[in-house]
Amino acid sequence: MPVNLPVIDPKALFPVTGVRLGWTQAQIKQPNRKDLLLVEIAEGSSVSGVFTQNRFCAAPVTVCQSHLASHTSIRALVVNTGCANAGTGEQGMQDTLTTCQHVAEIMSISPQAVLPFSTGVILEHLPMAKLLAGLAGAYQNLADDHWADAAESIMTTDVAPKAFSRQLKVDGKSVHVTGISKGAGMIHPNMATMLGYVATDAAIAQPLLDELTKEIADLSFNCISVDGDTSTNDSFIVIATGQSGTDLITDRNDPKLVSIYQTLLEAAQVLAQAIVRDGEGATKFMTVTIKGAKTVEEAKTIGFSIGKSPLVKTAFFASDPNLGRILAAIGYASRECESLNDLDTNKIDLYLGDVLVAEQGGRAKSYQESMGQAVMDQAEIEVSVDLYRGDAQATIWTCDFSYEYVRINADYRT
Amino acid sequence: MPVNLPVIDPKALFPVTGVRLGWTQAQIKQPNRKDLLLVEIAEGSSVSGVFTQNRFCAAPVTVCQSHLASHTSIRALVVNTGCANAGTGEQGMQDTLTTCQHVAEIMSISPQAVLPFSTGVILEHLPMAKLLAGLAGAYQNLADDHWADAAESIMTTDVAPKAFSRQLKVDGKSVHVTGISKGAGMIHPNMATMLGYVATDAAIAQPLLDELTKEIADLSFNCISVDGDTSTNDSFIVIATGQSGTDLITDRNDPKLVSIYQTLLEAAQVLAQAIVRDGEGATKFMTVTIKGAKTVEEAKTIGFSIGKSPLVKTAFFASDPNLGRILAAIGYASRECESLNDLDTNKIDLYLGDVLVAEQGGRAKSYQESMGQAVMDQAEIEVSVDLYRGDAQATIWTCDFSYEYVRINADYRT
Numbered sequence: 001m002p003v004n005l006p007v008i009d010p011k012a013l014f015p016v017t018g019v020r021l022g023w024t025q026a027q028i029k030q031p032n033r034k035d036l037l038l039v040e041i042a043e044g045s046s047v048s049g050v051f052t053q054n055r056f057c058a059a060p061v062t063v064c065q066s067h068l069a070s071h072t073s074i075r076a077l078v079v080n081t082g083c084a085n086a087g088t089g090e091q092g093m094q095d096t097l098t099t100c101q102h103v104a105e106i107m108s109i110s111p112q113a114v115l116p117f118s119t120g121v122i123l124e125h126l127p128m129a130k131l132l133a134g135l136a137g138a139y140q141n142l143a144d145d146h147w148a149d150a151a152e153s154i155m156t157t158d159v160a161p162k163a164f165s166r167q168l169k170v171d172g173k174s175v176h177v178t179g180i181s182k183g184a185g186m187i188h189p190n191m192a193t194m195l196g197y198v199a200t201d202a203a204i205a206q207p208l209l210d211e212l213t214k215e216i217a218d219l220s221f222n223c224i225s226v227d228g229d230t231s232t233n234d235s236f237i238v239i240a241t242g243q244s245g246t247d248l249i250t251d252r253n254d255p256k257l258v259s260i261y262q263t264l265l266e267a268a269q270v271l272a273q274a275i276v277r278d279g280e281g282a283t284k285f286m287t288v289t290i291k292g293a294k295t296v297e298e299a300k301t302i303g304f305s306i307g308k309s310p311l312v313k314t315a316f317f318a319s320d321p322n323l324g325r326i327l328a329a330i331g332y333a334s335r336e337c338e339s340l341n342d343l344d345t346n347k348i349d350l351y352l353g354d355v356l357v358a359e360q361g362g363r364a365k366s367y368q369e370s371m372g373q374a375v376m377d378q379a380e381i382e383v384s385v386d387l388y389r390g391d392a393q394a395t396i397w398t399c400d401f402s403y404e405y406v407r408i409n410a411d412y413r414t
Numbered sequence: 415m416p417v418n419l420p421v422i423d424p425k426a427l428f429p430v431t432g433v434r435l436g437w438t439q440a441q442i443k444q445p446n447r448k449d450l451l452l453v454e455i456a457e458g459s460s461v462s463g464v465f466t467q468n469r470f471c472a473a474p475v476t477v478c479q480s481h482l483a484s485h486t487s488i489r490a491l492v493v494n495t496g497c498a499n500a501g502t503g504e505q506g507m508q509d510t511l512t513t514c515q516h517v518a519e520i521m522s523i524s525p526q527a528v529l530p531f532s533t534g535v536i537l538e539h540l541p542m543a544k545l546l547a548g549l550a551g552a553y554q555n556l557a558d559d560h561w562a563d564a565a566e567s568i569m570t571t572d573v574a575p576k577a578f579s580r581q582l583k584v585d586g587k588s589v590h591v592t593g594i595s596k597g598a599g600m601i602h603p604n605m606a607t608m609l610g611y612v613a614t615d616a617a618i619a620q621p622l623l624d625e626l627t628k629e630i631a632d633l634s635f636n637c638i639s640v641d642g643d644t645s646t647n648d649s650f651i652v653i654a655t656g657q658s659g660t661d662l663i664t665d666r667n668d669p670k671l672v673s674i675y676q677t678l679l680e681a682a683q684v685l686a687q688a689i690v691r692d693g694e695g696a697t698k699f700m701t702v703t704i705k706g707a708k709t710v711e712e713a714k715t716i717g718f719s720i721g722k723s724p725l726v727k728t729a730f731f732a733s734d735p736n737l738g739r740i741l742a743a744i745g746y747a748s749r750e751c752e753s754l755n756d757l758d759t760n761k762i763d764l765y766l767g768d769v770l771v772a773e774q775g776g777r778a779k780s781y782q783e784s785m786g787q788a789v790m791d792q793a794e795i796e797v798s799v800d801l802y803r804g805d806a807q808a809t810i811w812t813c814d815f816s817y818e819y820v821r822i823n824a825d826y827r828t
Contacts, residue, residue, distance in 0.1 A: 055757045056745025056775070087741040089760070089776020122738020123777050186725055186742065227724040228642075229739075230746035310641040310724070310815075311600055311823055318824030324536020325643075327501040328600065331470025332644035336750055343469045346503070361470070362503020363537050401724075403820050409725055410732030 002160050003285040003379050003399065005277040010148035013165040014176040017201040018042030018241025022141035023153040026134025028127055029082030029120060034153035036131065038138035039077040039197070040107065045241040046206040047074035048213035049115065052234035058086035059096040060116040061233060067100075067112045075113040077237065078103050078135070079154050079195065081182075083126050085118040086232035095126045102132050106139050117195055119156055119182065119233050151180040154195055157408055158184045162274035164198075164267040168259050175202045175244045177263045181271035185280040185409060187226035188308065196221055196236040198267045202260045203242030205250040212261060213238045220268035223300070223396045226279035227405070228308040238264065276397045281404030284316050285380050289395045292387040298337055299387075299394035305333035306383065306398075313401030316381065321372030323357050326350060330385060347388040353381065416574050417699040417793050417813065419691040424562035427579040428590040431615040432456030432655025436555035437567040440548025442541055443496030443534060448567035450545065452552040453491035453611070454521065459655040460620040461488035462627035463529065466648035472500035473510040474530040475647060481514075481526045489527040491651065492517050492549070493609065495570050495596075497540050499532040500646035509540045516546050520553050531609055533570055533596065533647050565594040568609055571822055572598045576688035578612075578681040582673050589616045589658045591677045595685035599694040599823060601640035602722065610635055610650040612681045616674045617656030619664040626675060627652045634682035637714070637810045640693035641819070642722040652678065690811045695818030698730050699794050703809045706801040712751055713801075713808035719747035720797065720812075727815030730795065735786030737771050740764060744799060761802040767795065 019041060026036040041047060049068055051061045067074070078099060085092045096116050104111040118126065151161035165178040179198030204212070217236050242248065249257050277285050288306050293299035306312055309329040315322040330348065334340035350358040353375035357367050375381060433455060440450040455461060463482055465475045481488065492513060499506045514528040532540065565575035579592040593612030618626070631650050656662065663671050691699050702720050707713035720726055723743040729736040744762065748754035764772040767789035771781050789795060 053748065054742060054745035055748055055754065056741045056759045084738070087738050087772060087776060089774060092776065121736070122742055123772065124738070125777070186739075188746075229723050229725045229742060230749065232738075232742050232745060309643050310819070311643045314820050314823035317820065320824065322535070324498070324501050324538070324646075325600075327470045328468060328536055328643060328646045331468035331646060332602075334467065334469055335644065340469065345470045358501060358537065360503060362501060362506065363539070401820065403817050405724070406728050406731065406815060406817050406820060409728035410734065 002278040003282050005160055005274055008148050008151060008161050008163045013147040013163055014167050014178050015144035016176045016178050016199040016241060017243035018045055019199045019239060020142040020144050021146040021150040022138040022143065023146065023149050024134045024137035024141060026130050028080055028130055034149065035081045036134045036138050037079040037150050037153040038103065038135065038142065040142050041075050041239055042241050042243055043073065043075065045239055046204055046209040047237065047239050048209045049235060049237045050214055050217045052231055054230050054232045056086060056232050058084050058118055058233045059088060059092040060085055060118045061235060063096045063100065064115045064235060067115055070112050072110055072112040074115055075109045076103055076107055077115045077117065079117040080131055081154060081156050082120040083118060083124055084120045084122045084233050085126050087123040088125055091125060095128055098128065099131060102135055106135055115237065117235055119195060122232055147178055147180060154180065154182040156182065157280055158182050159278050162271055162278065164270045166263050168263055170202065170246045170256055170260060173244055173246050175200060175246060175260060177267050179267045179271050181275055183275040184278050185227055186229040186231040187224060187275060187279065188228045188230050196268065196271050198264060199239040199241065200260065200264065201241045201244035203246055203248040204240040205248060208250055208252060209238060209240055211252065212264065216265050216268045219265060220272040224272045224276050225304055225307045225396065225398045226276060273397050276399050279399035280408045281402040282399035283402055284400040286316060286398050287382045287395060288398065289384040289393065290387065291384065291393040292389055293392040294339060294390035296392045296394050298340055299392050300396065301337035301340065302330055302333040302385065303394055303396035305329045307396050310401055316400040317402045319376040321352065321369060321376045323350065323352065323372060326383065327358060343387065349386045351384045416692040417696050419574055419688055422562050422565060422575050422577045427561040427577055428581050428592050429558035430590045430592050430613040430655060431657035432459055433613045433653060434556040434558050435560040435564040436552040436557065437560065437563050438548045438551035438555060440544050442494055442544055448563060449495045450548045450552050451493040451564050451567040452517065452549065452556065454556050455489050455653055456655050456657055457487065457489065459653055460618055460623040461651065461653050462623045463649060463651045464628055464631045466645055468644050468646045470500060470646050472498050472532055472647045473502060473506040474499055474532045475649060477510045477514065478529045478649060481529055484526050486524055486526040488529055489523045490517055490521055491529045491531065493531040493568050494545055495568060496534040497532060497538055498534045498536045498647050499540050501537040502539055505539060509542055512542065513545060516549055520549055529651065531649055533609060536646055561592055561594060568594065568596040570596065571694055572596050573692050576685055576692065578684045580677050582677055584616065584660045584670055584674060587658055587660050589614060589660060589674060591681050593681045593685050595689055597689040598692050599640055600643040600645040601638060601689060601693065602642045602644050610682065610685050612678060613653040613655065614674065614678065615655045615658035617660055617662040618654040619662060622664055622666060623652060623654055625666065626678065630679050630682045633679060634686040638686045638690050639718055639721045639810065639812045640690060687811050690813050693813035694822045695816040696813035697816055698814040700730060700812050701796045701809060702812065703798040703807065704801065705798065705807040706803055707806040708753060708804035710806045710808050712754055713806050714810065715751035715754065716744055716747040716799065717808055717810035719743045721810050724815055730814040731816045733790040735766065735783060735790045737764065737766065737786060740797065741772060757801065763800045765798045
């Protein structure tokens with residue numbers, strides 16, 4: 001079961017003026033399951049996205065990037081689960097373009113105004129007849145209060161839907177930020193992770209939204225790992241419809257942006273953490289903070305070295321304070337970050353929660369196993385490391401590694 | 415149970431003239447278990463080693479490097495299991511130096527002539543009283559036919575001991591190559607893996623042996639991964655006693671070196687593969703070959719990206735030909751090798767055994783699931799990838815990821 005992931009209350013998810021969502025059961029992989037989502041976006045909205053850096057990126061990712069680069073005003077998103085449409089060559093590309101074409105016809109918009117997304121099994125072709133047949137039903141289902149259903153319709157191995165919503169006041173007007181995400185496995189983002197959508201009815205100019213989207217992805221979806229595998233289909237999309245009636249924000253330093261930016265960032269972090277809380281087989285949620293690094297890259301590399309280590313993750317699953325494994329993972333992080341080759345391990349302090357476990361690279365004199373055990377027994381655990389070599393820091397979020405992870409991934413296609 | 419790992423026949427392990435081995439039960443962590451090994455090396459031998467690149471390397475690794483760098487003729491190895499003596503700060507260093515001092519006294523040699531090794535739990539101190547008390551017994555036990563016992567005495571989570579032995583003729587004289595290794599978890603070497611020892615009674619000059627040792631490590635222990643975790647204690651040692659009566663080899667191009675080099679390399683590869691066959695919880699042994707890369711680094715990075723992926727490894731455990739996961743792992747290898755940023759996935763072919771699964775980056779037209787299934791059902795599986803972008807290639811060896819892996823590592827300290 002997910003670790004402290006709140007159950008969604010559909011009534012607590014604010015509509016975002018200018019965004020309507022429609023879902024259907026297209027039977028793409030399994031019957032009786034919401035598996036196709038259409039999102040309609042009002043004319044004049046700004047839409048930005050960041051995508052997986054996986055070289056085997058899926059056809060829909062390539063098409064999204066091309067449609068965004070064309071500067072066509074984006075008017076629709078279409079998302080299917082059950083098939084990733086990755087590793088599908090020319091036919092996969094054709095299937096994605098055909099999907100966009102059909103959405104465009106139904107909605108009377110340009111095919112380039114459609115962003116397509118797929119998630120599911122790689123190396124299999126989309127069942128196009130089912131998918132196309134489903135689009136009309138999804139279109140008829142469009143409504144502005146379907147965020148909870150939308151969150152459900154994009155799930156794969158997720159146990160629970162993931163959503164975030166806030167209402168804030170900007171210049172006396174109500175602005176809304178609502179978002180959804182999915183993902184539980186193949187989670188180790190490299191620019192963004194599959195799939196996150198955040199919408200606001202604030203008005204943010206396209207170039208500024210592009211800049212903010214990258215920045216927010218780096219502080220949220222790019223700080224999580226479930227299994228170290230980067231998906232072929234990762235996508236994170238931010239929509240600003242401008243329908244709240246607030247003034248258009250074009251400047252990074254506009255004071256009106258402060259609360260909106262904070263809320264967009266909070267949305268992305270909560271949704272990213274929700275993916276970890278619902279990580280495949282997860283029983284623990286770990287926050288790993290690395291301080292005193294020379295660069296953020298150093299801090300993030302060490303954080304992920306700890307957060308990806310199967311030995312660390314199985315020890316957390318067992319609530320076993322076998323914390324030498326964390327030191328080992330710090331020590332081999334230089335494999336992935338050259339500047340760590342001169343890391344002086346004799347300076348490093350390691351904390352588990354508030355407990356000092358290692359000081360100056362060795363077992364802390366004050367440390368007793370029972371102190372580590374008390375922290376390990378909790379479901380939410382903080383690991384912090386001080387390298388004492390600079391001022392940069394980073395925090396990443398990860399989960400443990402359980403029998404259930406193996407079962408889920410040994411059974412996934414069956 | 416290990417995957418096709420032959421049971422050691424003690425009588426099939428040739429003594430190496432100039433090497434004697436003695437073990438004892440020092441009760442370092444558990445009772446009634448061989449856990450301390452002493453190796454005596456004849457005067458005039460050449461001894462070379464390569465060690466972990468983990469920045470949190472253990473005190474014995476630091477001392478080994480210092481003793482080898484001192485150009486003292488190495489006369490003894492001492493190996494304990496049950497405690498890695500890593501993450502132990504100043505006291506850990508003192509404990510290792512004290513161990514060398516005691517061995518030196520017992521054997522009437524210089525402390526710098528002793529190479530110390532430890533393996534086991536990190537962040538705990540060596541039980542020095544037990545260790546030192548055990549040394550006399552190990553010394554009295556020295557004999558040249560104790561290779562099988564020695565292999566057993568260095569095991570930790572290993573299910574079975576690992577050894578290799580060959581006799582060959584060089585210039586009409588009998589030369590022997592015998593080696594042992596241990597390791598089952600925290601296996602993703604970076605220069606060498608914990609622990610491998612290969613000895614020959616051929617005569618090889620020290621500078622040449624140093625060169626060969628690095629080369630052989632790169633083609634054997636540096637090509638395996640069980641869990642992607644690089645140990646704090648990895649060490650690979652090659653001993654050439656010169657006691658076979660063959661001429662001293664000083665030149666890389668000496669024709670007498672050919673069969674000796676081939677046998678040393680075979681020893682290292684068999685011992686490295688034995689670690690994977692006995693990988694924690696392993697049920698499958700995978701050989702991953704990447705061809706057509708621009709550089710060996712590219713090929714090795716992609717090989718390990720596949721070989722470390724929890725999603726690939728759990729699919730192999732399930733005998734599930736969910737082969738899109740292999741494409742995803744190829745696609746994100748650029749995370750760890752910048753030159754792969756321009757990898758053209760539309761050129762890539764993927765084979766499972768002899769079955770063409772993907773061609774030009776997409777599902778092969780000839781591929782049917784039953785063909786992949788037939789290969790996946792086997793215990794030894796070959797994965798090969800052609801990138802069609804250069805002439806470099808590399809092969810790595812890895813195992814699958816099972817429930818048993820989680821159980822072993824959740825239980826390790828108890």
